[in-house]
Amino acid sequence: MIRIERRLVQPKWLSVAVPVGSLLAAFVLMGIVLLFTHHPPLHTFDRLLRAAFGSEQALNDSLVSATPLIFTGLCAAVAFRMQLFNIGGEGQLYAGAILGAAAGIALGDHTSWLSVPAMIVAGAVGGAALALVPAVLRAYFSTNEIITSLMLNYVGALVVTYLIFDSESYWRDTSSPTAKVFPQGKPLPDAASWPVSHVGSLVIPFGLLLGIVIATFVWLLYGRTRFGFEVQVIGDSQRAAAYAGMRTRRKILAVMALSGAIAGIGGASQDGDFRHTLDPRGLTAAAYGYTGIVIAALARYNPFAVCLVAFLLGGLQNAGFTLQGADFPSGLVGVLQGLILFCALGGELLIRYRLRFVRTPRASEAEAPA
């Protein structure tokens, strides 16, 4: 018989071993799904990993996919750490992309020294503003933030579609007759293009570096400040926090605003780093926000682990896009991400509890010592 006992001390090595084990277990389960649907598992994984990390081009594309995921992963990690389930990262990213693009267009083609910081700030403001809606509702009306933040994802997608496809908004390109028939966003001026750096043959987008800087900031904030300490206490025990006189409401507002701002900067990075226009189809097709949740859970809310996991899952997402076709169904990467998350959750049990294999004592044996 297996007995599950709570661990008194959680060994350090487990918090690395369990996520790695979860990843491997997810691949095994995925292999079973593939077998059932008549796809050769090893061949499929080989193609998947090759398309993700197998060449220079693949690595560069994976870095591109990883960039928004660092932001949405941090967005989820920051909020989930306080048991505040902001799943509106998706919508907050759109909001950041909208305001970021507006800042980029408005400042014209003068200097990147002005345009780039302005886009970052505008993106942060957009994401934070949208995140504050569920935050205020949660703090002052105890409305479930999961549902409200999720509903705003759908609204956000409709707004960004409206701006380009169903209106002659500030963001839409109306300069040529073809642009009127085939709606598309206004191209951003060159000054609004974020710089890239090169490491060997790798092209590092500015957003990626910015994401790592923000991860460092979050790590310092949560690990080294009173604010972060209070957030963790509230996350672990609401009641203890209340007895200690911590102001939960303010923390809800602050943490959600921070979480939304990070996702919003991710949206601005989409404009500045990659798309150079407000691109509703591209933004809504990728589901960066939802993947961010998987990343945060697998990283166990550790900001540096988020960056690493974002690179891994970004690679898989990139490979999924590259390989999409008849023999490589589109949902495959989503299924794999779901399985990774399930395994990570199951693995939590191993971190918090210990499995002991004990023999069930027979009635006679149990009585014997007496």
Add this chain to the structure above:
Amino acid sequence: MNNSVLVVVLASAVTYGTPLLYAALGELLTERSGVLNLGVEGMMLVGAVMGFWGVQQTGSLWLAVLIAAIAGSAMALIHAFLVVTLRANQIVSGLALTIFAGALGLSSYLGNDLNLADQPARHNFAPFLPKSWQNAEIVGPIFFKQSSLVYLSWVLVALVALYLNRTRLGLNVRAVGESPESADAMGINVAAYRYAHTLVGGAFAGVGGACFSLWITPQWVDGLTAGAGWIAIALVIFAFWRPTLCLVGAYFFGAYSGIPFAFQARGILTGIPPELFQSLPYLATIFVLVLVSSAGARRHLGAPAALGTPYVREER
């Protein structure tokens, strides 16, 4: 009269409310046993895709509904295993289920792999009552020009209400949801009840998804349910965990989903952007949630006390 906007909107409220009603009834049963399952959207989508596959394969609508129900509970089984047996966080596990099964996950994978997109349905649920009933003034389009799935949902509302309030088993379920410690002391198997009701909840969600693919749409496209699963979760809160109020609430939310289609089809208010109408159900959900969840009201209004918490006998 039957062409007036009000009748058209009310008729579409019943139509679009029905999938919400199935999913919400299922979630209500699950939550009453103390398990929060946020994977409704994913279970609905897998139900929708498997139901559509079922009708294409077997040609039988009711067999397809059964397949959808089984597919939905198969998804729910994953959640039950994680949260009941492995004591995982119910919120994260539900989110995981939606990501795993949802619009970019298993439902899309199956839809692609089984080549279901862009196929016309072989059969779909259609109004079947006598034409004279269907054409009756006002009540005809609203109540009689509907598919049998609507009438089945009414039966299920009555059955669930009776089950929870008038049977021994229902009393046990409520005990498990309110105070698993006491239920355990009474000799009720908490884990078994939670497993069973999570599975039944999944089956209901699967049927709710099949309402789209076998009747309303009737075809398969990725992300067919467009957030209906989440609205259903909000609906359970709106209904204060009572089955009969679910019925009212489902049609209320259904009206918001129906309005854009009804208005667009009749060319009303064409100056207003379609996105505004399309965002109505989501905004209405937020608005109603705020109204019903003001501080302190929750406990009195029927939320199971043990909702969302794992039960561990050794740690009570």
